[in-house]
Amino acid sequence: MSVVLGVIGLFVPGWPTTIFMILALYCFKKGSARLERWLLEHRHFGPTLRDWEENGTIKLRTKRIAVGTMWTAIAFSALVLYAKPAVLAVVAALGAFGTWYILSRPTTVEDDLTRAAIEEEGETPSPMSPHRETATASTPPALR
Secondary structure, eight states: OHHHHHHHHHHSTTOOSHHHHHHHHHHHHHHOHHHHHHHHTOTTTHHHHHHHHHHSOEEHHHHHHHHHHHHHHHHHHHHHHTTOHHHHHHHHHHHHHHHHHHHHSOEEEEOHHHHHHHHHTTOOOOTTSSOEEEOOTTSOGGGO
């Protein structure tokens, strides 16, 4: 059910996708190794879910897309809810909380030197490979 709700989020502005996929991953981890593996190896959802599962991080590109689409949906909601300022305030507050949460998670930073060294040896890094670093306190705030 969570996967279905997550897929709906791909097409409905303002409907979250990632949280439903994380919930599905959690449920599959408890109940079906085959479905957990399918989700982690999925072409579209797998990389983001693996980053979250392995490091608790989100790629900068994913953060930008998430925050951008969220605020686009809120802007469209504002056009519809302009006569209901209390409801609009709740939507904006939830959007602000969602933005804070997404931006406060560590950012996945590709380790370009490691990737280049592996490719130089003739290997292609697998999406499941551990050649990733997470942002640290020394990472500029705009990239965290």
